Amino acid sequence: MTLLRLKFTALILLFLSINSFAQQQNDSVKVIKAGRLIDVEKGKILTNQLILIDHDTIKSIGANLIIPAGATIIDLSDATVLPGLIDCHTHLTVQPGENYYDDIFRKTPVDLAIVAPIYAKRTLEAGFTTCRDVGAAAFIDISLRNAINRGDIPGPRILAATLFIGSTGSHGDLNGFSPYLDWIGPKQMTGVANGVEGVRAQVRYNIKYGAEVIKFGASAGVLTEEESVGAPQFSQEEMNAIVEEAHLWGLKTCAHAHGTIAIKMAVKAGVASIEHGSFLDDEAIKLMKSHGTYLVADIYNDDYILSDYAKHGTPEKIINKEKLVGKAQRLSFQRAVQAGVKIAFGTDAGVYPHGWNGKQFKYMVRFGLTPMQAIQAATINAADLLGWKNKVGSLSKGKYADLIALKDDPLTDITLLEHIPFVMKGGTIYKDELKK
Known part of the structure; x- marks a missing residue:
């Protein structure tokens, strides 16, 4: 094997190693596709929003976010999402x-x-x-x-x-x-x-x-x-x-x-x-x-x-x-x-x-x-x-990724909040019955 081929092989292995590491780093990154999102701060519903989560924290929310490579996608596009x-x-x-x-x-x-x-x-x-x-x-x-x-x-x-x-x-x-x-x-x-x-x-x-x-x-x-x-x-x-x-x-x-x-x-x-x-x-x-x-x-x-x-x-x-x-x-x-x-x-x-x-x-x-x-x-x-307004209570940048989701709209039927099918706290899903 020539020196050039050895160098080329080493570069390929290095690239694969870096890519694998980057993929591992993104295991903590999640993106939620929210069909409807209740903005409790403004008192209105937003549609087709993306929520970017890193570990336990919301990093950004918007309709046109770039989804990071390797991020876990959580599809709630048919659901209503609101804060925990x-x-x-x-x-x-x-x-x-x-x-x-x-x-x-x-x-x-x-x-x-x-x-x-x-x-x-x-x-x-x-x-x-x-x-x-x-x-x-x-x-x-x-x-x-x-x-x-x-x-x-x-x-x-x-x-x-x-x-x-x-x-x-x-x-x-x-x-x-x-x-x-x-x-x-x-x-x-x-x-x-x-x-x-x-x-x-x-x-x-x-x-x-x-x-x-x-x-x-x-x-x-x-x-x-x-x-x-x-x-x-x-x-x-x-x-x-x-x-x-x-x-x-x-x-x-x-x-x-x-x-x-x-x-x-x-x-x-x-x-x-x-x-x-x-x-x-x-x-x-x-x-x-x-x-x-x-x-x-x-x-x-x-x-x-x-x-x-x-x-x-x-x-x-x-x-x-x-x-x-x-x-x-x-x-x-x-x-x-x-x-x-x-x-x-x-x-x-x-x-x-x-x-x-x-x-x-x-x-x-x-x-x-x-x-x-x-x-x-x-x-x-x-x-x-x-006294925790900077931590919880709304879906916004810098707060904990605490959220719930329902199939329908609780603003039209408040009793839907008696049975919550999807619960996330700190970026971890603790309950998901939306698929049932």
């Missing part, structure tokens, strides 16, 4: 069981931790690629979040609140025991705190162990046995201290608040969102608008509680409280929408079975939102509330 959905009020570590008291008093944090990955997977496969989890026992939400982030298990991105902060005897403090029965377990693993210094210490404790948002109980609640459903359970000074301390650490706060007075107190304290918001009056709505406070109202689960909870031994007083709250909450939501209060999607998943999150969309539309506004509440608005 966001639920701002979940409890991924719990779900109603067969017996109300067994759930509360007999299950340990280990029981909850074992099933939490199942609930996380169901939530992701329902199209919710991001969740704000607003209260979990024993920091299970932190371990769940970390396992998902490491890629150990499938699940949504989680913004975790850890322990629900509540006063003694409040919605955040299981009551009804004799005072002679000592609580079993490490007492520091509760969110019960009292007084300005006590609540500040609790905020710091939560943050120390991984909280990314602070959740506290401004009012009484429905699914616990205290008599009230909406009375304030912290003083104004205590609420102020919780919010101030969280802000010192750069975190937002959200307040469980059903009652009118408690809602106003929490808004004045500076919370980012009111959870539930069942009894809004004109002053509360005006305050929320002037402070830019989001309303996160779980207006689906009233149906599930009233149809199923009595079957599992839930005390009658709790069922009666739900009857008091359910209709009022939906009417409050409607009035807030009409007044222009900012709305973010949140379901209280865990009060009903996980994976049913999408059932709430039709109620949001029934009580005042347009289909586009309901989708925006679960995408760009929710991302804004979480």
Whole structure:
């Protein structure tokens, strides 16, 4: 073999090697052909769009992109593509069981931790690629979040609140025991705190162990046995201290608040969102608008509680409280929408079975939102509330490649969002039933 032929052969081998390497490098590059794409930022539908994804990030979107050599093509040209959905009020570590008291008093944090990955997977496969989890026992939400982030298990991105902060005897403090029965377990693993210094210490404790948002109980609640459903359970000074301390650490706060007075107190304290918001009056709505406070109202689960909870031994007083709250909450939501209060999607998943999150969309539309506004509440608005607008919430350059797809148009039938056939999170497909 002549020297020239040797050189030529070497060049061919080098070219093949480089080409093979380039092909391997493009294994992480994907291009989605989207027949219809819902632009939640502009509130309109785009057609025949290409979405270029590199690893877990969107690199560009447009109708005339050049498809890189070796890119994986995902053909959704017959589908409607929209951002991965966001639920701002979940409890991924719990779900109603067969017996109300067994759930509360007999299950340990280990029981909850074992099933939490199942609930996380169901939530992701329902199209919710991001969740704000607003209260979990024993920091299970932190371990769940970390396992998902490491890629150990499938699940949504989680913004975790850890322990629900509540006063003694409040919605955040299981009551009804004799005072002679000592609580079993490490007492520091509760969110019960009292007084300005006590609540500040609790905020710091939560943050120390991984909280990314602070959740506290401004009012009484429905699914616990205290008599009230909406009375304030912290003083104004205590609420102020919780919010101030969280802000010192750069975190937002959200307040469980059903009652009118408690809602106003929490808004004045500076919370980012009111959870539930069942009894809004004109002053509360005006305050929320002037402070830019989001309303996160779980207006689906009233149906599930009233149809199923009595079957599992839930005390009658709790069922009666739900009857008091359910209709009022939906009417409050409607009035807030009409007044222009900012709305973010949140379901209280865990009060009903996980994976049913999408059932709430039709109620949001029934009580005042347009289909586009309901989708925006679960995408760009929710991302804004979480402080993750630069990461998720819309399909745009530099954000995570989190998206869902449906065969038809959810703007004409919002109930399509109850059954999502295609789910991608971070460029990885976790569900694809469009071909079936």
